[in-house]
Amino acid sequence: MTRVKAVEGFAVRHLGRPGYPTLGKAISLLIGCVVLGCATTGSADYSDHAETQGFIDEMVRDHGFEPEPLRQWLGQAEKKQNILDAISRPAEKTKTWKEYRPIFIVPARIENGVKFWRDNRAALTRAEREFGVPAEYIVAIIGVETNYGKNTGSHRVIDALTTLAFDYPPRAPFFRKELQNYFLLTREQKQDPMAFTGSYAGAMGYGQFMPSSYRAYAVDFDGDGFTDIWNNTTDAIGSVANYFKQHGWQGGKPVVSRVRPESDTSKDSFNDINPPTVTVGEWQKRGYQPISALPVDAKALILKLDGQHGEEYWLGLQNFYVITRYNRSHLYSMAVHQLSQLIKEKMESGQ
Numbered sequence: 001m002t003r004v005k006a007v008e009g010f011a012v013r014h015l016g017r018p019g020y021p022t023l024g025k026a027i028s029l030l031i032g033c034v035v036l037g038c039a040t041t042g043s044a045d046y047s048d049h050a051e052t053q054g055f056i057d058e059m060v061r062d063h064g065f066e067p068e069p070l071r072q073w074l075g076q077a078e079k080k081q082n083i084l085d086a087i088s089r090p091a092e093k094t095k096t097w098k099e100y101r102p103i104f105i106v107p108a109r110i111e112n113g114v115k116f117w118r119d120n121r122a123a124l125t126r127a128e129r130e131f132g133v134p135a136e137y138i139v140a141i142i143g144v145e146t147n148y149g150k151n152t153g154s155h156r157v158i159d160a161l162t163t164l165a166f167d168y169p170p171r172a173p174f175f176r177k178e179l180q181n182y183f184l185l186t187r188e189q190k191q192d193p194m195a196f197t198g199s200y201a202g203a204m205g206y207g208q209f210m211p212s213s214y215r216a217y218a219v220d221f222d223g224d225g226f227t228d229i230w231n232n233t234t235d236a237i238g239s240v241a242n243y244f245k246q247h248g249w250q251g252g253k254p255v256v257s258r259v260r261p262e263s264d265t266s267k268d269s270f271n272d273i274n275p276p277t278v279t280v281g282e283w284q285k286r287g288y289q290p291i292s293a294l295p296v297d298a299k300a301l302i303l304k305l306d307g308q309h310g311e312e313y314w315l316g317l318q319n320f321y322v323i324t325r326y327n328r329s330h331l332y333s334m335a336v337h338q339l340s341q342l343i344k345e346k347m348e349s350g351q
Contacts, residue, residue: 046162047075055165055176063184070183073193077162083155084168086200097305097312097331104144104335105342113139113343114351116148116233123221123234131241132251136347138240140340141326145208152206152230153199157182160202161211178202181211188215189226196230205229206236207243217243247325248318255319255337256303257294258312263287265313270304271330276321278302283315290315303330 046052052074059065095103117124117139124135139148146152161182164175182202186193198204202211209218209229220227221238229236268286281296288302300315316333323333 045075046077046079046166047071049074049166051166055179059180059183063180065183065187073158073183074162076194077156077158079163079167080155080159080200083160083163083200087164087168087171095331097334098308100331101308101335101338105338109143109147109339110342110346112148112150113143113339114346116142117343117347120233120237123237127221127237127241131238131245131249133241133244133249134340134344136340136344137244137255137323137336138237139343140336141240141323142206142236143339143343144332144336145203146206149206149233149236152197152208153203154197155200155202156194157196157198157202157204157211158193160198160200164201175202178211181215185211185215205239206233207240209239209243213243214239217246243326244322247322249322250318253298253319254292254294254317255323256314256316256334257290257292259283259288259290259302259315261288261313265304268302270302272301273321273324273328273330274301275299276301276316276318280315280317288313288315301330303334305331305334 052071056065056067056070056074059070060067117135124138127133127138128135142148158179161175161179165172165179166176168175179202183193185191186196196204199208203209204211204214206229214227214229218227218229218235218239219242220235222232222234224232226232227235227239229239263286265287276299278299279296280290280294280298280300283300283302284290284296294300294315294317298317300317301321303312303314303316305312305314314334316330320333320337323336324330326332326336
């Protein structure tokens, strides 16, 4: 009954608009659609939400916005149940490494990475020179995030952020801040808040920047006056590289190394994604021997993965931790690293 009333309200709101049927026909068609299971995933807009006026007042008071445009934009935003469903089941929290890795480490994504590198060689070379971040890691981030721009997300950013800011209590404060930053960035860049699409969480463009990250780290790398991470690969490349640099990327330093455990591992805590504090030398004393040479004074995280052929143990150094600033998951960071190396190998082989 509740769904039928909601549909009836939709029909009443749209009565008389160009292209819409009469009230009776609209109600009949839409109720029929609900009964047959073809209802959309959207619902009422946010013009009358309990938190809307407080949000508008805050934007007016703290950031000098005019209230009426905000009211109109929020009135066009829609709650999306599929967004609430998606955010409750991220792959990083539900999959093991042997299940997660094949999502990204596949021949097509490697081939596409090589093509992206070749197509954007000049921008990648300049980004590596100016920010100290190897081209393969910039390419791999964009590959993991959006398959090199092929899947940047189809949700309107304003729908995603309002849905999560106002109707997802577990992280509402975070997404409320992101909604604030979204309105700020569209004002700063002189863009329409209704125009942009992105992920179910409101991440945008080739590199999937949240609005706060866009404002803090995105750069106009081609100097045309608009920091366009949606359609401009040069800006996207520079922005990813700057993000890494600002989060402490160490040029020329290792990222990760497999290790062999030589003692009981049950006493150690694995996959703790915090700034590394234990040195490689100390991990060696605890029985973890790197299979490649590492500076003994470098600090590292200890990782344990459920791999295709059993348990895997790794040391993730500062640069590995930097990758987790993009996505707080050791699985994500490892996927980026391994994809980057496979793309680099293929580039260097000339295939």
